[in-house]
Every structure is written in structure tokens, then in C-alpha cells.
Amino acid sequence: xxxxxxxxxLIGATLRISTPILLAGLGETIVERAGVLNLGIEGTMLLxxxxxxxxAQLSGSLYVGLLAAVVTGVLxxxxxxxxxxxxxxxxxxxxxxxxxxxxxxxxxxxxxxxGGASTPPSLDDSxxxxxxLTGTPLEPIFSQYGLTYLALLLxxxxxxxxxxxxxxxxxxxxxxxxxxxxxxxxxVYRTRYVALIxxxxxxxxxxxFLSLAQxxxxxxxxxxxxxxxxxxxxxxxxxxPMKVLAGALLFGxxxxxxxxxxxxxxxxxxxALLALPYILTxxxxxxxxxxxxxxxxxxxxxxxxx
Numbered sequence: 001x002x003x004x005x006x007x008x009x010l011i012g013a014t015l016r017i018s019t020p021i022l023l024a025g026l027g028e029t030i031v032e033r034a035g036v037l038n039l040g041i042e043g044t045m046l047l048x049x050x051x052x053x054x055x056a057q058l059s060g061s062l063y064v065g066l067l068a069a070v071v072t073g074v075l076x077x078x079x080x081x082x083x084x085x086x087x088x089x090x091x092x093x094x095x096x097x098x099x100x101x102x103x104x105x106x107x108x109x110x111x112x113x114x115g116g117a118s119t120p121p122s123l124d125d126s127x128x129x130x131x132x133l134t135g136t137p138l139e140p141i142f143s144q145y146g147l148t149y150l151a152l153l154l155x156x157x158x159x160x161x162x163x164x165x166x167x168x169x170x171x172x173x174x175x176x177x178x179x180x181x182x183x184x185x186x187x188v189y190r191t192r193y194v195a196l197i198x199x200x201x202x203x204x205x206x207x208x209f210l211s212l213a214q215x216x217x218x219x220x221x222x223x224x225x226x227x228x229x230x231x232x233x234x235x236x237x238x239x240x241p242m243k244v245l246a247g248a249l250l251f252g253x254x255x256x257x258x259x260x261x262x263x264x265x266x267x268x269x270x271x272a273l274l275a276l277p278y279i280l281t282x283x284x285x286x287x288x289x290x291x292x293x294x295x296x297x298x299x300x301x302x303x304x305x306x
Contacts, residue, residue, distance in 0.1 A: 039095025042227030073204025
């Protein structure tokens with residue numbers, strides 16, 4: 001017999017767990033559509049989670065923390081733009097350097113502010129779930145954080161922006177053939193910078209969700225590879241926001257399932273359950289990646305002639 005309460009709780013947990021990955025994945029989709037691979041996403045999310053947490057704790061306002069996280073994401077993306085767009089450095093090296101820099105800054109500042117605290121610092125108040133359809137079997141599904149609803153709303157908005165707007169046309173042109181786009185009067189550098197700013201803001205939101213909503217605290221492992229998963233689901237989703245959503249839900253569902261199975265006391269090593277979402281994500285990526293339609297100019301620095 002199907003346990004409807006179990007299914008509703010699983011779906012609700014899937015949506016919550018998917019939120020930071022979806023936000024970061026949408027941001028990375030915009031950036032890669034412009035021909036830039038931002039491997040700094042993991043460090044960006046970590047430093048954004050930290051700055052958002054500290055700003056919220058010092059100011060007493062979660063929205064100030066949210067703003068600080070977004071600004072952090074934008075600043076790190078501008079640094080990525082300086083290195084990869086303006087200077088034309090290798091995007092792999094620049095992105096990994098930003099991840100190492102941002103991660104190091106977050107951990108250094110954490111030790112500077114909180115010393116050797118035995119337990120992670122937490123907020124007195126964090127974003128709470130918004131209950132909808134209370135008292136019904138669907139309550140676990142629709143009792144979500146505001147940022148979760150925002151992430152889901154952004155999926156069709158980003159899809160519409162990429163496909164139906166003048167900026168989206170310029171974005172795709174720059175990501176496919178920057179030389180032809182330049183000849184058509186499109187400013188390649190500006191378009192890539194705008195894409196990086198938008199992507200960085202969404203990555204910052206993804207980090208803020210972890211420290212200001214889902215956990216209400218900050219720890220060294222708060223991001224725990226979600227940035228790398230976000231890059232994977234962009235490839236899995238073939239750079240299409242709706243498919244990126246499907247990839248985020250797939251990972252979130254597997255993560256939620258392994259947590260539920262642990263809670264049910266399934267007779268399996270917990271290490272195997274922890275690894276399950278990542279293993280199946282790699283398998284799905286390997287299958288989907290074979291037919292992926294990469295933006296033609298991805299990873300290629302652009303230099304304007306003459």
C-alpha cells in the first residue's frame with residue numbers, strides 16, 4: 001500500500017534540497033550560454049553563505065544578509081570576468097582559483113570571527129517555511145521557503161529571457177559565435193559581464209539559502225559539493241532551464257530519499273546511502289553528456305581584432 005504521507009514528505013524535502021542547486025544551476029546556465037565556464041561556483045556559494053550569515057547576525061536582518069550574499073556572488077563573478085573575459089585567461093584555471101580563494105577567505109574569516117567554536121554558530125532567527133494548504137495531505141509539499149518558490153518561479157523567467165528577449169538573443173549569439181556577434185554590433189565583453197553578474201547573483205542566493213534558511217547556521221562543509229553538482233546538472237539539462245530543474249529535482253529527490261531511508265533504519269552502510277545521489281548523478285551526467293549541445297564558444301576567450 002502506498003504511504004501518501006511518506007510521498008508528500010519526500011516531495012517536500014526534494015523541493016527544499018533542490019533549491020540551492022537549482023539557483024546556482026540557473027546562474028551557471030546564463031553564464032555558460034554566454035560562453036564562459038565558471039568553476040568558481042563552489043567557492044562563490046561558500047563565501048556567499050558566510051557573508052550572508054555574518055551580515056544577518058550583525059545587522060539582525062535576514063534581508064541584509066540576503067543582500068550581502070548576492071553582492072558577494074556578484075563581486076566574485078566580476079573577478080571571474082576580469083580574469084576570463086578582460087584578460088582572456090584560461091577559464092578552468094580562473095574558476096578553480098576563485099573557488100580556492102573564496103573558500104580560503106570564508107574559512108579564514110570564520111576562524112577570525114568565531115575562533116575554535118566547537119559548534120557552528122547559528123542565527124537566533126532564520127527564514128521560515130511558508131505553510132500553504134495547511135491541514136491537508138499536501139501540506140508537506142507546499143510548506144516551503146520563500147526562496148524555494150522564487151527558485152521555481154525563476155525557471156520559466158530565465159527560459160523566457162534566454163529564448164524570447166533581445167538580451168537572450170545577444171547572450172546566445174555571444175556564446176555560439178562571438179566574432180559574428182561582434183560584427184553584428186553586439187558588445188561581446190559587456191554581454192558576458194552582464195551574464196556573469198546575473199549568474200553570480202543567483203549563486204549568491206543559493207549560498208544564502210543554506211545559511212539563512214535551510215540550516216540557519218554556518219559550517220565549513222555547508223555547501224558540500226553542491227556547486228559542482230550545479231555544473232553537472234547544467235550539462236545534464238543541455239543548457240535549458242526546464243531540464244536544469246529536472247536535474248536539480250533528480251539530485252534533490254535522491255538526497256531526500258537517502259535521508260528518509262536512513263531515518264527508517266534501512267540495513268545498509270550509511271556511507272553507501274550518502275554516496276548514492278552523487279553516484280547516480282554521475283551516471284545520469286555520463287549518459288546525458290554524450291549528446292549535449294555545448295555552446296560553441298564555451299571556454300574560448302574572445303579577442304577583438306584591430
